[in-house]
Amino acid sequence: MASSAIGLPLRREAPARARWSQSERSRRVFLIVGSVIVAVFVIAAVVPQLFTSQNPNALYASGPLSPPSSQHWLGTDELGRDFFARVVYGARASLTMSVLVVAIGAAIGVLVGVVAGFAGRRVDDVLMRVVDLFLSFPGFVLALALAAALGRGERSVVIALSIVWWPSYARLIRGMVLSLKHRLHVESARALGAGPFRIVRKHMLPFMWEQLNARVTQDLGYALVNVAGLGFVGLGAQPPTPEWGSLLEAGLQYVANGWWLTVFPGLAITLWTLGVAMLGDGISGFARSERSVHRR
Amino acid sequence: MIAYAGRRLGWALVLLWAVTVFTFVLLHLIPGNPALVLAGMGAKKSQVHALYVQLGLNKPLPVQYLKYVEGLVHLNLGRSAVTGDAVTTDLAHYLPATIELVVISFTIYVLLAIPLGAWAARRQGRVAEAFVRVTAIIGSGMPVFWLGALFQGLFFAKLHWLPVGGELAITASAPPDRTGIYLIDSALAGQWGTFWQTILHLILPVATIVIAMLAVGLRSTRASVLQELRRPYVRTAESKGVAGVRLMAVHVMKNALNPVVSLLGLQFGFLLGWICLVETVFSWPGIGLYLYNSIQSFDYAPIMAITLLISGTFIVVNLLTDLIYPILDPRLRDRQE
Amino acid sequence: MTADVRETAEPVLEVRGLRTALHIGGTQLYPVDGVGFELRSGETVAIVGESGSGKSMTALSLMGLLPNRIAKVVGGAALLQGRDLLALNPKAMRELRGVEISYMPQDPVSALNPALTIGRQVMEPLLVHRKASRDEAESRAVELLGNLGIPNLPASLSAYPHQLSGGMRQRVLLAMSLIGRPKVLIADEPTTSVDVTTQEQIIDLLWAIQRETQLGIVLITHDLGVVARIATRVLVMYAGRVVEYGEAEEVFERPMHPYTRGLLQSVDFDEVEPRTRLFALDGNPPQLADLPSGCAFNPRCAHRVQACMEVVPELASVPGSQSLSACLLAAQGLLTPASGGPVTGND
Numbered sequence: 003m004a005s006s007a008i009g010l011p012l013r014r015e016a017p018a019r020a021r022w023s024q025s026e027r028s029r030r031v032f033l034i035v036g037s038v039i040v041a042v043f044v045i046a047a048v049v050p051q052l053f054t055s056q057n058p059n060a061l062y063a064s065g066p067l068s069p070p071s072s073q074h075w076l077g078t079d080e081l082g083r084d085f086f087a088r089v090v091y092g093a094r095a096s097l098t099m100s101v102l103v104v105a106i107g108a109a110i111g112v113l114v115g116v117v118a119g120f121a122g123r124r125v126d127d128v129l130m131r132v133v134d135l136f137l138s139f140p141g142f143v144l145a146l147a148l149a150a151a152l153g154r155g156e157r158s159v160v161i162a163l164s165i166v167w168w169p170s171y172a173r174l175i176r177g178m179v180l181s182l183k184h185r186l187h188v189e190s191a192r193a194l195g196a197g198p199f200r201i202v203r204k205h206m207l208p209f210m211w212e213q214l215n216a217r218v219t220q221d222l223g224y225a226l227v228n229v230a231g232l233g234f235v236g237l238g239a240q241p242p243t244p245e246w247g248s249l250l251e252a253g254l255q256y257v258a259n260g261w262w263l264t265v266f267p268g269l270a271i272t273l274w275t276l277g278v279a280m281l282g283d284g285i286s287g288f289a290r291s292e293r294s295v296h297r298r
Numbered sequence: 299m300i301a302y303a304g305r306r307l308g309w310a311l312v313l314l315w316a317v318t319v320f321t322f323v324l325l326h327l328i329p330g331n332p333a334l335v336l337a338g339m340g341a342k343k344s345q346v347h348a349l350y351v352q353l354g355l356n357k358p359l360p361v362q363y364l365k366y367v368e369g370l371v372h373l374n375l376g377r378s379a380v381t382g383d384a385v386t387t388d389l390a391h392y393l394p395a396t397i398e399l400v401v402i403s404f405t406i407y408v409l410l411a412i413p414l415g416a417w418a419a420r421r422q423g424r425v426a427e428a429f430v431r432v433t434a435i436i437g438s439g440m441p442v443f444w445l446g447a448l449f450q451g452l453f454f455a456k457l458h459w460l461p462v463g464g465e466l467a468i469t470a471s472a473p474p475d476r477t478g479i480y481l482i483d484s485a486l487a488g489q490w491g492t493f494w495q496t497i498l499h500l501i502l503p504v505a506t507i508v509i510a511m512l513a514v515g516l517r518s519t520r521a522s523v524l525q526e527l528r529r530p531y532v533r534t535a536e537s538k539g540v541a542g543v544r545l546m547a548v549h550v551m552k553n554a555l556n557p558v559v560s561l562l563g564l565q566f567g568f569l570l571g572w573i574c575l576v577e578t579v580f581s582w583p584g585i586g587l588y589l590y591n592s593i594q595s596f597d598y599a600p601i602m603a604i605t606l607l608i609s610g611t612f613i614v615v616n617l618l619t620d621l622i623y624p625i626l627d628p629r630l631r632d633r634q635e
Numbered sequence: 636m637t638a639d640v641r642e643t644a645e646p647v648l649e650v651r652g653l654r655t656a657l658h659i660g661g662t663q664l665y666p667v668d669g670v671g672f673e674l675r676s677g678e679t680v681a682i683v684g685e686s687g688s689g690k691s692m693t694a695l696s697l698m699g700l701l702p703n704r705i706a707k708v709v710g711g712a713a714l715l716q717g718r719d720l721l722a723l724n725p726k727a728m729r730e731l732r733g734v735e736i737s738y739m740p741q742d743p744v745s746a747l748n749p750a751l752t753i754g755r756q757v758m759e760p761l762l763v764h765r766k767a768s769r770d771e772a773e774s775r776a777v778e779l780l781g782n783l784g785i786p787n788l789p790a791s792l793s794a795y796p797h798q799l800s801g802g803m804r805q806r807v808l809l810a811m812s813l814i815g816r817p818k819v820l821i822a823d824e825p826t827t828s829v830d831v832t833t834q835e836q837i838i839d840l841l842w843a844i845q846r847e848t849q850l851g852i853v854l855i856t857h858d859l860g861v862v863a864r865i866a867t868r869v870l871v872m873y874a875g876r877v878v879e880y881g882e883a884e885e886v887f888e889r890p891m892h893p894y895t896r897g898l899l900q901s902v903d904f905d906e907v908e909p910r911t912r913l914f915a916l917d918g919n920p921p922q923l924a925d926l927p928s929g930c931a932f933n934p935r936c937a938h939r940v941q942a943c944m945e946v947v948p949e950l951a952s953v954p955g956s957q958s959l960s961a962c963l964l965a966a967q968g969l970l971t972p973a974s975g976g977p978v979t980g981n982d
Contacts, residue, residue: 138313138616139609142571144320147605150593151324220438227441231575234443236593247443254447254579257462258455265451268444275439530745536700537740538733538760538811541725552750628795629749 033284039277043270047093056087059242067260077262080252089266092244097274099160099238099245100225104218106164111171118172119179120198130176136169142228149237159238163228167221174217175210182206212286219282223275230271246271299624299631310617317609321602322366328598331355332366335598336376345377370606376599380591385603388588394478395465396573396584402481402500403507404569411512412558415519416546419527430517437513442572446506446579453502461499463581470495503580507572511565518561526554556626563619570608646673647716647851648736648819654710655696657923664923666692668875669950671711672868674819676849679841681866681883683857683898685920688872690855691741694821696721697853698738699728715819733760734815741824743804747796753780753807754792760815772814779810783840802833809837813844821853826861838864859899863887871895874921874931877950881958891953891960891970893936930963938964 046053056062061082062074070077076085118129145162152158179202182188188205196204226246232238233247241248246267253263325332333350350356352374354365369375375385418430453460461467465480473484473492481500484492526532527550535549577586585604592600624630655667666689674680682690695701696708697720713720715736720728732738737760740746747756757780758772767775777788783806785791796804805825812820822841826834842865844850856862862869866883871894879892890896918935921927927934929944936943940963948961954968964970 135313135316138613139317140567140571140612143605143608143612146574146589146593147321147324147601150598150601151327153329223438230441231443234575235578235590247441250444250447251578254450257447257450261451261455264444264447268441268447271441271444272439276435279438530740530742531748533700534740534746534808534811535748535759536732537698537738538815539729539731539763540759541729544763549748549751553748627750629797 029284031284032280036277036280036282036284039273040281043093043097043274043277046090047097050087050090050094053090054084054087056084058083058087058091058244060084067256069260070262076266077260079249079263080256080260085262085266088244088249089246089270092246092249092267093270095156095239095243095245096226096229096233096247096271099156099163099229100222102160103163103167103225103229104221106160107167107221108171108218110164110168111173112175114168114172115175115177116179116198116202118176119183126176129172133169133172136166137173141166142231145228146232146235146237149232154237154240156239159229159232163225163232167225171217174213178210178213179206182209216282216286219278219285222278226271226274230267302624302630303621306617306620310613313613314610317606317613318367318370319363320609321606322363324602324605325366325598332362337599375603375606378592378600379597380595385600388600389585389603389607391478392583392585392588395480395582396577396586398465398479398481399500399503399507399577399582399584400569400573403504403511404566406504407508407511407515407565408562410508411515411519412551412555414512415516415558416523416551416554418516418520419523420546430520433513434517437510437517440510440513441575442506442510443575443579445510446503446576449502449506450579460502463499463502463579465499465583466492466495467499503576503582506576506579507569510572511569514568515561515565519558522557522561523550523554526550529553552626556623559619559622559626563616566615567612570612644675646675646714648674648853649714650697650711651713652711653693653696653708653713653721655692655701656707656709657692658705658707659924662924666706666875666923667696669711670870670872670875670877671950672870672877672880674851674853676818676851677845678867679845679852679854679865680868680870681854681856681862682870682872683859683862684872685857687920687923689875690872691823692875693872694738694823694853694855697821698732698736699723699725700738730764733812733817734764734766735817736819737812737815737817737821739808739812739820739822739825742828743801743808744828746808747804749796752793752795753799754789754794756796757792757807757811757814760811764815766815775814776810779814780807783810784836785810802829802836805829805833805837806840809840813850816848817850819851819853821855823855824857825854826856826858834858834861841865871898874926875923876931876961877959878932878961879958880950880960881956885956885958889956889958891956891958891965892962893938893970894932897935930961938970940964 056074062078062084064071064074064078064082066078066080066082068074068078070085074084074086076089079085079088114129114133118126121129141163145159145166148165149158149162152161182205185205188201191201191205229238230245230247230250233245234251236248236251239245239248249267250264253260253267256263325335328335331350333346333353333355336353337346337349352365352369354362357365373386375389377383378385378388381388450462454462466472470492473480473487473489476483476486480496481493484490484496532545532549535545540549573584574586574589576582577584578590581587585607588600589604592598592604650673651671653667653670654665657664657666668689670689670693672680672682682693684690692701692706695706697713699720701707708721711721715731720731720736723731747753754773754776757776758769761767761772761775762769766772773789773792776792780791781788785803785806796807799807805828809825812822825837825841829837838861841852841854845852845865852865854861854866862883869879869881869883869886870877871879871886871892873894879886879890879895881891886895887899890899921931921934927944929942929946930936930939930948933939933943942963946963948963948966950959950961951966952958953960953965953970960966960970962970
C-alpha cells in the first residue's frame with residue numbers, strides 16, 4: 003500500500019487503507035448474520051416442527067383470513083390454515099428445489115466445463131457453442147415451457163431449471179480450467195499421467211474455491227427466485243403442499259383484506275437470498291484476508 | 299462491418315432454429331400426441347385428425363419437424379383449448395397490452411438508468427454509494443412479483459390511490475380499436491378520460507418493472523461510468539478546458555455506453571421473463587396473463603406459441619444491440635472479429 | 636530563489652514554493668514540496684527525475700488537474716503572466732486551459748478518446764473556448780496538423796485514433812495542445828512512447844514552434860538526450876523536492892548535487908545520445924511515506940556527512956557556479972568535483 007505513494011494511479015476512488023478496515027468489519031458482520039439466516043432457514047426446511055406445532059394443512063377455528071395474532075403469528079390463510087406453519091413448511095419445498103437445481107446444474111456444468119477445458123479445440127468449440135446457445139435465451143421463459151411440458155410437480159421444476167442452469171457453470175469452470183491449465187504444478191501432474199478429474203480435484207480446486215463460492219451462494223438465491231416464480235404460475239409443488247411462490251400467488255386475491263398472505267412468503271424469499279449472499283460475501287472475505295497476509 | 303453484421307445475423311438465425319427445435323421437442327414430451335395438444339382439448343376429432351396428417355405424425359421425426367416448421371411459418375400455432383380460437387387470434391388480442399407495458403417500462407427504464415448511473419458516478423461520496431448499494435440489495439433479493447404485490451398492497455389496498463389491476467376498470471369501455479394499445483387508441487379518439495384511466499392503471503405495473511430493473515442495472519451503469527471517468531483521455535479533455543455536461547455527454551458517455559447497452563440487452567431478457575409474473579399480479583390482459591391462464595388450464599398450444607414469441611423477440615432485440623456496438627465504438631468497425 | 640540575471644524580460648510563468656498534499660490512508664504526503672522555477676517566452680525548462688519524483692504531479696498541480704478528492708495544492712504561487720493559477724476558482728482556471736496554458740499528456744495511446752475523431756479532438760479547445768467558428772477551427776486544425784506532418788488532410792480529420800500510428804497520435808496530441816495558441820505548454824513525457832525517429836521529429840517540431848511563436852515549454856522527461864537538445868534550464872527533482880536548478884549546459888557539465896552527478900555520470904553534453912536515460916544510480920528513491928530524516932537523498936549519497944541526516948537542505952546558490960543546489964556540502968563549496976561514485980545498498 004505504501005507503494006501507492008509513488009507512481010500512483012491518479013484517479014483512485016478512496017484511500018485504500020481506510021476502505022480495507024471498514025470492509026473487514028462488514029465482512030465479519032455479513033458472515034455472522036448470513037450464517038444465522040441460512041441456518042434458520044435450513045433447519046426450518048428440515049425440521050419444521052421445531053418452529054411450529056401447528057399443522058400447515060389443518061383448518062383452525064379462528065377462521066379464514068384472520069390477521070397475525072399471538073395465536074397465529076402470521077395469521078390464517080383463505081381457508082383458515084395457520085399461515086406461519088404454511089410458510090415454515092413452505093421452506094421445505096422451496097429450498098429443496100432450489101438446492102437441487104444448483105447442485106445438479108453445477109454438477110453437469112462442472113462435467114461439461116472440465117471436458118471442454120481439457121479436450122481439444124474442436125470439442126471445446128462445439129461444447130461452448132452449445133453453451134452459448136443456452137445462454138442466449140431468457141432462462142426463466144425456457145424453464146417455464148419445459149416445466150409445463152413435463153407436467154406438474156416439483157420434479158419437473160427441478161429438471162427444467164437444472165437444464166437452464168448448467169451452461170453458466172460450464173462456462174465458468176471451463177474458463178478457470180483453461181487459465182489454470184498452464185500452471186507448473188498442473189503441467190507436471192499431467193506429465194505424470196494424471197487424468198483430468200484428478201487434476202481438477204487436487205490441483206485446481208484450491209484456486210477455484212473463491213469464485214465458485216461466490217457463484218454458488220449467489221445462485222442459491224437466484225434459484226429460489228426462479229423456483230418461486232415457477233411456483234407462482236402454478237408449476238412445481240402442487241396444493242396443498244405449501245411453496246412460497248404459490249403461497250404468494252394465492253394471496254394476491256386478498257391483497258385488501260389479507261396483506262400477510264403476500265407479504266410473508268415474499269419476505270421469506272428475500273431473506274433467504276440476502277442471507278445466502280451475505281454468507282457468501284463473508285466467506286470469500288474471510289478466505290481473501292487469509293491469503294493476502296501471505297501474498298506480499 | 300458488413301461481415302460482422304452478417305455473422306450476427308447468421309447466429310440469430312441459428313438461435314431461431316434452436317428455439318423451434320426446443321418447442322418441437324416439448325410438444326413431444328407432453329402426454330398425448332402433438333396433434334392432440336395443438337388442436338386443443340375441445341377440438342373435434344376431425345380437426346385433430348386433420349392436424350395429425352398435417353403434422354405428419356405418422357412419418358419419421360425429421361419430417362415431422364419440417365412440417366412443424368412449415369406450420370409455424372404459416373403462423374399455424376394451434377388452437378387454444380380454453381378460448382377455442384386459433385392461438386394466433388388470441389395472441390393478436392393480447393399482444394397490444396403487453397407491447398404497451400413493455401415499451402413504456404423499458405423506455406422509462408432507459409431514460410432513468412443512464413442519467414442516474416452517470417449522476418451516481420459523478421457523486422462519489424457516501425450518499426451515492428449507499429443509494430446504489432441499497433438498490434442493489436433490493437434487486438438481488440426481492441422477486442419482482444413480490445415487489446408488485448407490495449405495491450398493490452400499499453397503493454391500492456392501503457392508500458386507495460391507484461387501481462388494483464387490469465388495463466381499465468371493469469366497468470369502463472375500451473376505446474375504439476385502432477392499434478389495440480389503449481393509450482394510443484384513446485388519444486387518437488380524443489377520449490381523454492379513458493386515456494387518463496389507462497395511465498393510472500399503468501403506473502403500478504410499470505413502476506414495478508422499472509424499479510426491479512433499476513435495482514440490477516443501476517450498479518452496473520454506475521460502475522461503467524466510473525470506469526470511464528478514470529480513463530486518461532478524460533483528463534486530456536479536462537486539460538483543454540472541457541468540463542461539466544459537455545465532458546460527460548460527449549467524452550464519457552459514448553465510451554461508457556457500450557457495456558451499458560449490452561446490459562440493456564440482458565435486462566430486456568429479464569423483462570420478457572417477468573411479464574408473465576407482473577401481468578398476473580396486476581391482471582394485465584397481455585400475453586403474460588394468457589400464458590398464466592394456459593398453464594393453469596393445461597392449455598399447451600398457447601404455452602409453446604408464447605415461448606416462441608418471447609424467445610424470438612429476445613433474439614431480435616439482441617441482434618439489434620449487437621449491431622449498435624460498432625456505432626458506439628469506432629474501433630469495432632475496423633477490427634476483424 | 637534568486638533568478639539568473641542573463642535575461643531581463645519578465646517570466647511568462649513563475650512558480651514559487653509549489654506544495655501539493657496527498658491524502659492517502661490517513662496520512663498527508665507531499666509529492667511536490669517547494670518547487671519553483673521561471674520560464675520566459677521562448678525558453679524551455681526541463682523537469683527531470685526518476686519515476687515518482689513528483690514531475691507529473693507538478694504539472695497537474697499547475698494545471699489544476701489533481702484528483703480533487705485526495706490531492707490538493709497547499710502552498711505556493713504559480714504566476715502566469717502575473718495571474719496566480721493556484722488562486723483561481725475552478726471556472727476561471729478552466730477558461731485558461733488549452734488557450735493560455737496547455738498540457739500535453741503522456742501516452743498518446745490512452746490520452747486520446749477512441750470514440751471521437753481526431754479532427755473533433757484537435758478542434759475542441761477552440762470550440763470550447765469559443766475562439767473560432769466551426770469552419771475556422773477546422774481550417775486551423777488542418778493547417779496545424781499539416782505543419783506537424785499528418786498526411787491526407789483534410790480527410791484525416793475524420794480518422795479515429797486507433798487508425799493512426801503512435802507517432803501520428805503524438806503529433807495529434809501536440810496539435811491539440813497548441814491550437815489554442817497558449818503562452819505555455821507543459822509537455823509530459825512527449826518522447827517516451829515513441830520510437831527514436833519520431834522522437835527526433837517531435838523535438839524538432841517543438842523547437843521550430845518555439846522559435847516561431849516564442850512558446851514557453853515546461854518539458855517533463857527522463858530522457859537526457861531531449862533535455863540536452865532543447866532545454867534552457869534544468870530542474871532536477873527528487874522525492875518531491877528540487878535538488879538542483881540551473882542552466883542546462885551548466886547542470887550537465889558541472890552538476891552541483893550528488894544526485895545529479897550520479898544521474899549524469901560522465902555524460903558529455905554535446906554528445907548525448909537520444910534516449911540516454913537516467914537511473915544510473917543504485918538503490919531506489921524513498922517512499923514518500925517513509926522519507927529519511929534530513930536530506931532525502933542521504934542513504935544513497937557518497938558524500939554524506941552527519942549534518943545531512945539531520946537537516947533538510949534548502950535550494951541555495953553554490954559558490955563558483957550559477958546553479959542552485961539543495962546540498963549542504965555544495966552550498967559551502969565542499970562538494971569536490973569528480974568524487975567517488977554513489978553508494979550501493981544501505982549503510
